[in-house]
Amino acid sequence: MAREAWRSEVGFLLAAVGSAIGLGNVWRFSYVAYEHGGGAFLIPYLIALFTAGIPVLILEYAIGHERIGSTPLAFAKISKRFEWIGWWPVCFVMFGILLYYNVIIAWCLGYFFFSFDLAWGSDPDRFFFQSFLKLSSGPGEIGEVRTPVLLGSLVTWFLCWLIVGRGIQRGIELANKLLMPLLFLIVLVLVGWSLQLEGASLGLKAYLKPDFSELSDPKVWIDAYSQVFFSLSLSFGIMITYASYLPERADITKMAVMTALADSGFAIFAGFAVFAVLGFMAVSLGKPLPEVVSESIGLAFVAYPKALSLMPFGNLFGALFFFGLVVAGLSSSVSIVEAFVAAMRDKFDYSRRFLTNLACAVGLLGSLPFTTQAGLHWLDIVDHFLSHYGLVPVGILECIAIGWCFSIKMLADHINRISSIGVGPVWIFLIRYFVPLILLVILLGDLYRDLKAPYGGYSWTAIILIGRDWLLTTLILAFWLASRRWRTDHHRRPGRTVIA
Ligand code: TRP
Numbered sequence: 001m002a003r004e005a006w007r008s009e010v011g012f013l014l015a016a017v018g019s020a021i022g023l024g025n026v027w028r029f030s031y032v033a034y035e036h037g038g039g040a041f042l043i044p045y046l047i048a049l050f051t052a053g054i055p056v057l058i059l060e061y062a063i064g065h066e067r068i069g070s071t072p073l074a075f076a077k078i079s080k081r082f083e084w085i086g087w088w089p090v091c092f093v094m095f096g097i098l099l100y101y102n103v104i105i106a107w108c109l110g111y112f113f114f115s116f117d118l119a120w121g122s123d124p125d126r127f128f129f130q131s132f133l134k135l136s137s138g139p140g141e142i143g144e145v146r147t148p149v150l151l152g153s154l155v156t157w158f159l160c161w162l163i164v165g166r167g168i169q170r171g172i173e174l175a176n177k178l179l180m181p182l183l184f185l186i187v188l189v190l191v192g193w194s195l196q197l198e199g200a201s202l203g204l205k206a207y208l209k210p211d212f213s214e215l216s217d218p219k220v221w222i223d224a225y226s227q228v229f230f231s232l233s234l235s236f237g238i239m240i241t242y243a244s245y246l247p248e249r250a251d252i253t254k255m256a257v258m259t260a261l262a263d264s265g266f267a268i269f270a271g272f273a274v275f276a277v278l279g280f281m282a283v284s285l286g287k288p289l290p291e292v293v294s295e296s297i298g299l300a301f302v303a304y305p306k307a308l309s310l311m312p313f314g315n316l317f318g319a320l321f322f323f324g325l326v327v328a329g330l331s332s333s334v335s336i337v338e339a340f341v342a343a344m345r346d347k348f349d350y351s352r353r354f355l356t357n358l359a360c361a362v363g364l365l366g367s368l369p370f371t372t373q374a375g376l377h378w379l380d381i382v383d384h385f386l387s388h389y390g391l392v393p394v395g396i397l398e399c400i401a402i403g404w405c406f407s408i409k410m411l412a413d414h415i416n417r418i419s420s421i422g423v424g425p426v427w428i429f430l431i432r433y434f435v436p437l438i439l440l441v442i443l444l445g446d447l448y449r450d451l452k453a454p455y456g457g458y459s460w461t462a463i464i465l466i467g468r469d470w471l472l473t474t475l476i477l478a479f480w481l482a483s484r485r486w487r488t489d490h491h492r493r494p495g496r497t498v499i500a
Contacts, residue, residue, distance in 0.1 A: 003068065004168040005245050011173040013255055013262075016242055018176040018331030019233045020263040021183070023104060023296075026328060030271030031295030032227055034207050037214030042268075044215060044224035049260055052438060053228040055430045056395065057239060057256040058415065058423060063402060064243030065252060066414045067495035070342035071237035072482065074244070076491045078406045085397045087343065087478035089237040092390045094340040094359065095366055096474055097236075098333055100379040102160070102363070103370040104297075105329040106152025107132075108322045111301065115308065115318030124305035129376075132301075136373040139381060139462040143373030150371045153364065159330055161360040164337045167352060168245055172338055179327050186324040187270055193317060194276035203279020206289050207271055222445065225438050230387065231263055233335065235395040241339040248496065253421040273321075274299065281307040297376075300325065337363070349487045377458070378466055384455050385467035388446045390474070396439045403432040414496065 006012040033041040067074040072086030110132065114120060120127035129135045136143045163175045194200060214220050233239060243252070281303070282289045294303045304321065308314035341355040369378050402408060408428055416422045454463045486492075 003245065005247060007169045007173055009246075009250065009255070011169070011177060012242065012246060012250075013258060014176040014180045015172050015331075015335070016239060016255070016259045017262045017266075018180050019236075019238050019242070019335035020231060020259060020332075021180075021266050021328055022231075022233075022332035023101070023325060023329050024227075024231050025263065025267040026270045026274070026325060027296045027299045029227060029231065029267035030207060030274045031293070031299065032223055033268075033271060034275070034293065036217075036220040036223060037211040038206065039208040040210035040212045040215060041220065041224070044221050045228065045264070048221070048224040048228040049264060051430055052225055052435050053232050053234070054256055054260045055427055056229075056234050056399070056435060057232055057260055058253055058427065059398070059402060059411075059431055060234065060239040061243040061246075061252045061256055062411050062415050064240035065246050065250060065496070066411060068244050069240075069490065069495070070244060070346045071240045071339060072343045073346040073490055074240050074495075075401065076482075076486075077493075077495055078401060080491075082401045082405070084478045084482035085394065085401055086237065086240075087481045088475055089235055089390070089394045090336075090340050090343050091477045091481070092386050092471060092474035093236050093238075093336045094363070095477070096382060096386045096390070096470060098336050099363060099366040100370045100375075100382060101329065102156040102333055103149060103153055103367050103375065103379070105156045105326055105333065106149055106371075107301065108325040108329065109152040109155060110148055111305070112319055112322035112326065114305075115315050115322055118305075118309050118315055118318070120305045120309070122309070124309075125302050127305075128301045133376055134373045135376055139374050139377035139458060139466060141374055142369075145368060145371050146373065146375070149375065150368075153367045153371055156330065156333065157360050157364045157367070160333050160337050160363070161356055163330075163334050164341055164359075165353060165356040168338075172334055175334065176331055179331050183324060183327045183331075184266075186320055186327070187266070187273065190273040190317070190320060190324065191269060191276070194273045194280070197276060197280035197311065199280040199283030200276035201279065202283060202289060203275035203277070204272065206279070206293075207275035222442055226442060229391065229395060229439075231267065232260060233332070235391050235398055236336060237339045237343075237394075238335045241342045242335070244342070249418050251419050252415050253419040253423060257421065277304065277307045277311075281310060284310045346488065346490055347481070347484070347486055377462075380456055381458060381462060381467045382470050385471050386474075388443070388450075390471055392439050392443045392446075396436045396443070399431050399436040399439075403428070403436075408432070 063074050067077040069077055071090055072083050075086035076083040134143065134146060163171045165171065229235065278292055279289060282292045285292065292303060308318040311317060337359050340359050341352060344350055344355050345352060369375065402411070408431065412423050412428060454460050
């Protein structure tokens with residue numbers, strides 16, 4: 001059967017941008033920037049983007065395109081012994097990161113409805129942790145499944161199922177063609193609206209005012225690289241898969257640059273809305289800005305609701321904001337379900353329908369622990385382990401496998417034959433030496449910190465059983481899948497170019 005293909009390059013770009021733009025762009029980037037020197041953070045961020053983000057994105061596009069395969073297939077076509085490197089991210093993102101990511105989207109969905117009558121009342125903090133999540137005292141105390149969260153998760157998994165089940169052109173491409181312009185419009189309205197608020201300029205000043213002294217802190221640089229990696233969905237196994245559906249002639253480098261710039265542009269721009277609202281809140285409450293600033297879950301579910309209650313038409317603003325988060329998140333979720341479905345199809349030849357059913361049913365079950373009263377604790381631990389000890393090692397392995405054990409010069413030739421912007425020795429140097437080294441520094445730093453004291457103040461038992469073992473289970477699953485016999489002969493055929 002012929003491989004599916006994108007209808008157009010724009011369709012591919014929107015899907016890739018849809019995967020890259022996620023919750024992280026909205027609720028994390030602006031905070032990291034604010035913490036790390038405001039406008040001056042653009043320097044390490046852009047350097048990270050051009051020395052690691054874009055080069056690795058080019059690498060992932062190129063390998064998916066040249067080997068014509070989902071992540072495990074692409075690696076198997078390099079060498080059978082690397083196949084597991086392709087399976088591992090697919091397993092721990094699909095059966096790890098995505099399980100709680102979809103639950104967070106479910107919370108956003110809940111908050112979309114709560115917005116209409118500002119249901120959180122005067123104490124959003126209490127509402128979120130005690131009424132909505134009914135958060136237990138620790139990861140060992142599971143309590144019961146929270147029905148509203150479960151219902152939301154049913155919806156998010158259903159939407160993933162619907163979109164991925166319809167295939168590349170009629171599902172993923174179509175969904176992103178509708179969702180991405182909608183998301184851009186929503187953010188445009190939110191930014192325009194929030195800039196009118198009293199105190200907006202106070203927030204923006206804090207977000208953008210450059211403090212160059214921060215740049216001497218290595219932590220700032222490390223965070224810039226981590227943010228770039230997570231935000232571009234690198235080493236998730238997604239971009240390789242998406243690129244495998246490109247036609248023979250595709251301007252790989254140009255598309256990598258465009259994806260990266262769209263992703264960062266969106267993050268910087270969305271930051272205006274985040275900080276304008278925080279500035280407004282500080283002025284309304286008569287508090288200094290640093291007291292109201294927060295990130296991720298605290299920002300979306302505590303700080304923002306608080307501000308919405310103070311704002312004229314805050315209910316509409318809130319509905320738009322949470323709807324935007326759902327859209328941004330969903331287009332990322334879909335991308336990893338596709339990475340899994342594509343991998344299993346390439347290897348075992350099951351139908352898309354069957355695999356989508358399987359992925360979403362198992363996914364929904366796997367989300368259950370995160371919908372319980374201990375859900376947020378579990379989320380915190382699993383997220384920490386998978387993103388630090390899963391994504392980062394995979395990035396290193398990818399660079400080593402392709403940079404050292406494969407003819408990366410041949411890959412560069414392939415890229416240069418079809419792209420408008422060429423790659424050369426600098427790119428090869430970055431992939432071979434620079435990126436793995438940076439990632440190794442990040443990995444060792446995390447390891448050192450986590451061995452000294454258990455992450456987040458959780459007990460060692462919780463850390464080991466929930467964090468480490470979750471990651472190890474996905475690794476075992478990856479080895480097992482890699483050891484299975486190929487039911488298709490895709491892996492026997494070389495990619496587009498034959499290596500000598
Ligand atoms: N890049 C996304 C972000 O910034 C994260 C992401 C991409 C993701 N693909 C994903 C998360 C798949 C979960 C599943 O938030």
